Amino acid sequence: MNEIQDQIKNYIVxxxxxxxxxxxxxxxxxxxxxxxxxxxxxxxxxxxxxxxxHIDDEEINPDNFRTLKALTDFVSQKKPAPQAA
Amino acid sequence: xxxxxxxxxxxxxxxxxxxxxxxxQEEKISYAQLDEVSNRLAHVLKQSGVRRGDRxxxxxxxxxxxxxxxxxxLKADAVYVPLDPFAPVKRLGYIIKNCGIECLLSAxxxxxxxxxxxxxxxxxxxxxxxxxxxxPAAPAGLEIMGWEQVLQASxxxxxxxSIETDxxxxxxxxxxxxxxxxxxxxxxxxxxxxxxAHDAIKVRADDRVSNHAPLHFDLSIFDIFAAVKAGATLxxxxxxxxxxxxxxxxxxxxxxxxxxxxxxxxxxxxLSHGQMEKFDFSPLRTIIFAxxxxxxxxxxxLMEKIPHAEYFNWYGPTETNVITSYQVRELPRDxxxxxxxGKACNNMEVFAIDDKDRLVTxxxxxxxxxxxxxxxxxxxxxxxxxTAALFVRxxxxxxxxxxxxxxxxxxxxDAEGNYIYLSRRDHQVKVQGYRVELGEIEAALLNHEExxxxxxxxxxxxxxxxxxxxxxxxxxxxxxxxxDLMRHCARYVPKYMIPEVVEIRESLPKTSTxxxxxxxxxxxx
Numbered sequence: 001m002n003e004i005q006d007q008i009k010n011y012i013v014x015x016x017x018x019x020x021x022x023x024x025x026x027x028x029x030x031x032x033x034x035x036x037x038x039x040x041x042x043x044x045x046x047x048x049x050x051x052x053x054h055i056d057d058e059e060i061n062p063d064n065f066r067t068l069k070a071l072t073d074f075v076s077q078k079k080p081a082p083q084a085a
Numbered sequence: 086x087x088x089x090x091x092x093x094x095x096x097x098x099x100x101x102x103x104x105x106x107x108x109x110q111e112e113k114i115s116y117a118q119l120d121e122v123s124n125r126l127a128h129v130l131k132q133s134g135v136r137r138g139d140r141x142x143x144x145x146x147x148x149x150x151x152x153x154x155x156x157x158x159l160k161a162d163a164v165y166v167p168l169d170p171f172a173p174v175k176r177l178g179y180i181i182k183n184c185g186i187e188c189l190l191s192a193x194x195x196x197x198x199x200x201x202x203x204x205x206x207x208x209x210x211x212x213x214x215x216x217x218x219x220x221p222a223a224p225a226g227l228e229i230m231g232w233e234q235v236l237q238a239s240x241x242x243x244x245x246x247s248i249e250t251d252x253x254x255x256x257x258x259x260x261x262x263x264x265x266x267x268x269x270x271x272x273x274x275x276x277x278x279x280x281x282a283h284d285a286i287k288v289r290a291d292d293r294v295s296n297h298a299p300l301h302f303d304l305s306i307f308d309i310f311a312a313v314k315a316g317a318t319l320x321x322x323x324x325x326x327x328x329x330x331x332x333x334x335x336x337x338x339x340x341x342x343x344x345x346x347x348x349x350x351x352x353x354x355x356l357s358h359g360q361m362e363k364f365d366f367s368p369l370r371t372i373i374f375a376x377x378x379x380x381x382x383x384x385x386x387l388m389e390k391i392p393h394a395e396y397f398n399w400y401g402p403t404e405t406n407v408i409t410s411y412q413v414r415e416l417p418r419d420x421x422x423x424x425x426x427g428k429a430c431n432n433m434e435v436f437a438i439d440d441k442d443r444l445v446t447x448x449x450x451x452x453x454x455x456x457x458x459x460x461x462x463x464x465x466x467x468x469x470x471x472t473a474a475l476f477v478r479x480x481x482x483x484x485x486x487x488x489x490x491x492x493x494x495x496x497x498x499d500a501e502g503n504y505i506y507l508s509r510r511d512h513q514v515k516v517q518g519y520r521v522e523l524g525e526i527e528a529a530l531l532n533h534e535e536x537x538x539x540x541x542x543x544x545x546x547x548x549x550x551x552x553x554x555x556x557x558x559x560x561x562x563x564x565x566x567x568x569d570l571m572r573h574c575a576r577y578v579p580k581y582m583i584p585e586v587v588e589i590r591e592s593l594p595k596t597s598t599x600x601x602x603x604x605x606x607x608x609x610x
Contacts, residue, residue: 040328057331
C-alpha cells in the first residue's frame with residue numbers, strides 16, 4: 001500500500017505540485033489548483049500504465065481523485081495484492 | 086435604457102424578483118436578493134473609502150459571492166479586477182501593485198496567499214471576506230472586514246454616477262516581456278459586445294446559462310451579463326466538476342443548461358471520457374465556442390451527439406471581446422480545413438491589411454486582422470507604449486481618429502466573405518484556450534539564476550492539442566533538472582503556462598540574424 005502511495009505521490013509531485021515542499025495524503029488536489037483538467041487525464045494515463053489497471057470513465061470522479069490517500073485506496077482495491085511466496 | 090452594467094441588474098430585478106439569478110451547488114440567490122446584497126456591498130465599499138474609478142480586486146473561487154462582488158463593485162462606481170484564484174502569488178501581487186488595488190473581495194481560505202502577495206510594498210489595505218470565518222487572522226498591515234458588516238449596511242439603491250466611457254473591469258492577459266498586462270474595458274466596450282451577443286443568441290428569461298470560464302477570462306462577460314440582461318438563470322460550474330469530463334457532462338444535463346459557452350477543450354474531454362451517451366442534453370439549444378481552434382474531427386463528433394443545438398464559433402481577443410461570429414451548419418469534408426471565424430458582429434467591424442498595406446478583399450489575399458468600433462478596449466493599464474503600438478489610428482480613415490486594434494492574427498477570406506484564421510504574427514499561442522505569450526514563460530525561466538538561455542515553443546500532439554516545450558541552456562558548468570525548472574516556473578506563471586517538457590541543451594541554434602531559431606527547435610524531435 002505504501003509503495004503504491006509513494007509512486008503516485010512521486011508522480012504528482014514531479015508533474016504537478018511544483019510549488020509545494022510536501023504533499024500530504026489528505027491535501028485536497030482539486031480545490032487548490034494542484035491538478036487541472038488536463039492533469040486529471042494525465043494522472044489517469046499514468047495510473048493505467050504504471051499499475052497495469054484499467055480505469056472506467058465513471059471512476060474518473062472527485063471521490064477517487066480528491067486526495068493522495070483517495071487515489072491510493074482506489075488503486076489498491078483495483079490492483080490485486082501479490083500472493084505471498 | 087441601461088448604459089452601465091449595474092443597470093442591467095437594476096432593470097431586471099423588478100421584472101423577475103423571485104427568479105433564480107444564480108444557482109451554485111446547493112445554494113441559490115434570486116434577482117431581488119442579488120440586487121439587494123450588491124447594494125449593501127456597494128455602500129460598504131464606498132464607506133470604506135472606495136472612490137469612483139478605483140480598482141477593486143476579486144480573489145474568489147467560483148461562487149455566488151463572486152457574482153455578488155462584481156455587481157457590488159460596479160454599483161460603487163468602481164472597476165472590478167478578477168484575479169485568477171489559482172495563479173501564483175507573485176503574479177497576483179504584481180497585478181495588485183500594477184493597477185493599485187487597495188481593496189480585495191476574498192475568502193478566509195485565501196488569507197495565507199494574500200499575506201504572501203502583500204509582502205513587498207503593496208497598495209492593498211483591506212480585505213472583505215465573503216464567507217463567515219469565526220476569527221479570521223488578519224495578515225500584517227491589512228484590515229479585514231467580515232460579511233456581517235455587509236449584511237448590516239443599507240439595502241437602498243446607491244446612486245450610480247458612472248457613465249459609459251468609464252472603465253468597468255480590467256482583465257490581465259499574458260505579457261510577452263514577462264509581466265501580465267491589464268486590458269482596460271469600458272462600460273461602452275462591454276455593452277457593445279453584450280447587446281450584440283444577447284440578441285444574436287436570443288437569450289431569454291427561461292434560459293439557463295452556464296458559466297464555465299473563470300472570471301478573469303472574457304467569456305464570462307457573456308455568461309454573466311447576457312444572462313442578467315435577459316433575466317435568465319446563471320449556473321457557474323464548480324471547479325471540481327469542471328475537471329472531470331463525466332461530472333461536467335452530468336452537470337450540463339442535470340442543470341438543464343440551455344446555453345453553453347466555453348473553450349473547445351471542455352468538449353474534447355467530454356467526448357473522450359465524459360460518457361455523454363448516459364445523459365440527456367435536449368435542453369441544450371446553443372453551444373458557443375471560442376479561444377482556440379476546435380479540431381474539426383472532434384466538432385463533427387459533438388454535432389453528431391447533440392444534433393439539435395445551434396453551434397457558433399466566436400472570435401476576438403480580450404482587447405475587443407468577440408468581434409466575429411460564424412454559425413457552424415455543415416462541416417467541411419476535409420478535416421484539415423479550418424472552421425471560419427466568420428464575419429463581424431453587428432455594430433462592430435473588422436478588416437485585414439496585407440504587408441503591402443492593401444485591404445484584403447479577395448480570397449487569395451492574406452493580412453493582419455484589425456477590429457474597429459465601440460468594442461475596442463481603452464488600452465493597457467499604465468502602459469502607454471504597448472497601448473500606442475496596438476491601439477492604432479485606422480489607416481483607412483484620414484479624416485478623424487478612429488481607434489482600431491491590431492489583433493496580430495493573420496487571416497484570409499473565403500468566397501463567402503468569411504474570415505479564416507491562419508496564424509499569429511508573433512509568439513502568442515493558445516493553450517487550452519488561454520492566451521499565452523511564449524516570451525512571458527521565457528522571462529520566467531531567465532529569472533532563474535542558473536539559466537543562461539531559454540526558448541519556449543508550442544507544439545501539437547497527435548490529438549491536435551497544443552502543448553509547450555522549453556529548451557534551456559544552463560550557465561556554464563551548472564546542471565539543472567527539468568523538474569526544478571518547472572517548479573521555478575510555477576512561482577511565476579499559472580499552470581497552463583508551465584512547459585509540459587523541458588529539454589536541457591548545451592546551446593540553442595541561431596538564425597542568421599542571431600536570434601534563437603525557434604523553427605528549428607520546434608522541428609527537432
